[in-house]
Amino acid sequence: MKKIGTWILMIGITVMLAACGTSSDAESSEDRKSGEGEALTVGITQIVEHPALNRATEGFKKALNEAGLNVNFVEEIAQGDNNNNQMIAQKFVGDEVDLIFANSTPSAQSALNETKDIPIVFTSVTDPVGAGLVESMKQPGGNVTGTADMHPETLSKTLGLIKDLDKKTVGLIYNASEQNSVSQVESVKKLAKEKGLDTAEATVSSSSEVKQAAESLVGKADSFLIITDNTVVSALESVLMVGQEQDIPVVVSEHDSVKRGGFAAYGFDYFDIGLEAGQKAVQILKEGKAPGEIPAEHPQNLKLMINKEAAEKMGVELTDKVKEKAEIVTTEKE
Incomplete structure (x- = not known):
């Protein structure tokens, strides 16, 4: 009986608090906004x-x-x-x-x-x-x-960079279940064709499949373009390993991935x-x-970042034409 009485008391208090809350919600809305x-x-x-x-x-x-x-x-x-x-x-x-x-x-x-x-x-x-x-x-x-x-000019500029490196085929690894990725791949294929580049694709469903997908493109592609696919970016080091072993430049889509060891990106800070x-x-x-x-917006301050150390590991020679466009960074520890 004592326990039942306690529950009744608690319910009563809850009802009273709810009533107080209802009357004060309108009064506190401006306070919450500020x-x-x-x-x-x-x-x-x-x-x-x-x-x-x-x-x-x-x-x-x-x-x-x-x-x-x-x-x-x-x-x-x-x-x-x-x-x-x-x-x-x-x-x-x-x-x-x-x-x-x-x-x-x-x-x-x-x-x-x-x-x-x-x-x-x-x-x-x-x-x-x-x-x-x-x-x-x-x-x-x-x-x-x-x-x-994604800045409207990102993909065009990125493929232009790959063209400047005298590469012929762009290797794409992506999760086909991500609409974000499918949209980018379709855009890349269209723009690559306009620039005289071919594409080769490999799809994954989890990060554990990324390295194997990258290896499957060896001999088919002479460059990798890592789009903003969350599955692949979370396992970026797997692609970097293949790029370094096979002298294939790994071009990425944002500056954080350059700092992780990607060769280059036309990007911005997330x-x-x-x-x-x-x-x-x-x-x-x-x-x-x-x-x-409230208008949705594209990222601002698009710029090319190149990782000097990654370029060396992937066998990329940085020409003056490429260097003059970029901010050069390194992952080497001082």
Whole structure:
């Protein structure tokens, strides 16, 4: 009887608190927008851990912290599994988070599948329109906005670099289940043909298959282009090993991968696109703007970065024509 009485008392207190909360929600909404009062909850869903995506998450969090918002971040990694992606999205919707930050195309698609009400801000998405996340970059519509991880000129410039190296065939390794990757591969094939380059492809379903896929392209391709495929980028070192053993330059798609040992990339710092995505989240959480009214954006500050040490290991001679376009870095320890 004592236990039953205790439960009745707890239920009564809960009802009273709920009633108080209902009356104060409207009063505290402005406080929450200004970062004061009750803490906001932001769910962070990321397809897999690798340096570029991690940098984007760091940038996103910095933007919200610098804006003075009182935020609790709940971070979940899907370990490259789309089923996990969907469960993470379901959890965030069930927990009624105030905003979802989706770091990758699959993460954003899973979030949008689960909610049309909770604001979603994405980054590390190559083709937001093609992925069905936004109606257009300028006018996203719905409950989604964010930052892409592909500048409109990236692929053309990257293939131009491969052409400047006197290479003939571009080897592509990608996960065919990632819409982001399929879209890029189709674009690469079209642009390669225009530049007089051939392509050779190998697909994977997990990071454990990446090295074998790279080895399968030896003799078929004289260069590798690693697009922003999360499965492949998470196992980048496997491709670098093959490139070094076979004197095949491994051209990558972002600067973090250059710093990991990739030969070169026309890219940007993923921290920056995460930061820009965070600034959009601030407009939603602090200023009360609707996500669909905030333009989605491509990355800024596109530049060529070349890893001198990687070039040497992959047998690439850096001509003056190539060097004059690039920032030269090295992974050698001083």
